[in-house]
Amino acid sequence: MVERVQILKAVNEAVEKAPKRNFQESMEISINLKNLDMAQPKNRIDETMILPKGTGKTVKIAVLGKGDITTQAKAASVDLIIGPEEIERLGGEPREARKMAEEYNFFLAETAVMPLVGRYLGTRLGPRGKMPQPVPPGMDVGPIVERLRNSVKFRTKDKMTFHVRVGSTGMSPEDVAENIDAIMKKVESSLASGSMNVRSVYVKTSMGPAVRLI
Numbered sequence: 001m002v003e004r005v006q007i008l009k010a011v012n013e014a015v016e017k018a019p020k021r022n023f024q025e026s027m028e029i030s031i032n033l034k035n036l037d038m039a040q041p042k043n044r045i046d047e048t049m050i051l052p053k054g055t056g057k058t059v060k061i062a063v064l065g066k067g068d069i070t071t072q073a074k075a076a077s078v079d080l081i082i083g084p085e086e087i088e089r090l091g092g093e094p095r096e097a098r099k100m101a102e103e104y105n106f107f108l109a110e111t112a113v114m115p116l117v118g119r120y121l122g123t124r125l126g127p128r129g130k131m132p133q134p135v136p137p138g139m140d141v142g143p144i145v146e147r148l149r150n151s152v153k154f155r156t157k158d159k160m161t162f163h164v165r166v167g168s169t170g171m172s173p174e175d176v177a178e179n180i181d182a183i184m185k186k187v188e189s190s191l192a193s194g195s196m197n198v199r200s201v202y203v204k205t206s207m208g209p210a211v212r213l214i
Helices: 004-017 070-076 083-091 094-103 111-120 121-130 139-149 175-189
Strands: 027-034 046-050 060-064 080-082 105-110 133-135 151-155 161-170 198-205
Touching: 004 060, 004 175, 027 070, 027 175, 046 175, 060 070, 060 139, 060 198, 070 105, 070 198, 080 083, 083 094, 083 111, 094 121, 105 111, 105 139, 105 161, 111 121, 111 133, 111 175, 151 161, 175 198
Parallel strands: 060 080, 060 105, 105 133
Antiparallel strands: 027 161, 027 198, 046 151
């Protein structure tokens, strides 16, 4: 297990080495695995987790459905609400559907429209790991939305290397380090041999050089 002070040192170095920008950059870690057969689904990681200090960016959330769920979605100030007719229309507009799948971070859908989502949007959302989280009748989407606003999703698919957003340069290095610490603990708990399956970890700003953490 990497020490928090070591993480903080790497974060500070990554920020110092990054070219100065007039805007906040994302910060991410790159995790390289070892001694795993990624052809076996049991060895793959597919996680959504709440970052203790938030993501440092606006997380865009879309809600699919009609009726009560849309009323709750409006109250929660979600970024996009899509009704059943719009789901079907998007199925015939591949470019628009692809743009939507790339633009929004998380999707929620009432269970009643999940078959429509699978039929018309499955090919756009599925490969990106963005199939909607089903929301049963009577469940308030408000608390789910609030959790997702501070969440990141990461998955390996069949690759030995994957990337996870850990914050932004607008956050304090201490907060970014706390997020990294939480992510590393989550990743290691998901691996068959824990930290022994981690070959290396690098931290960087979106446009800066990588600094080795492990």
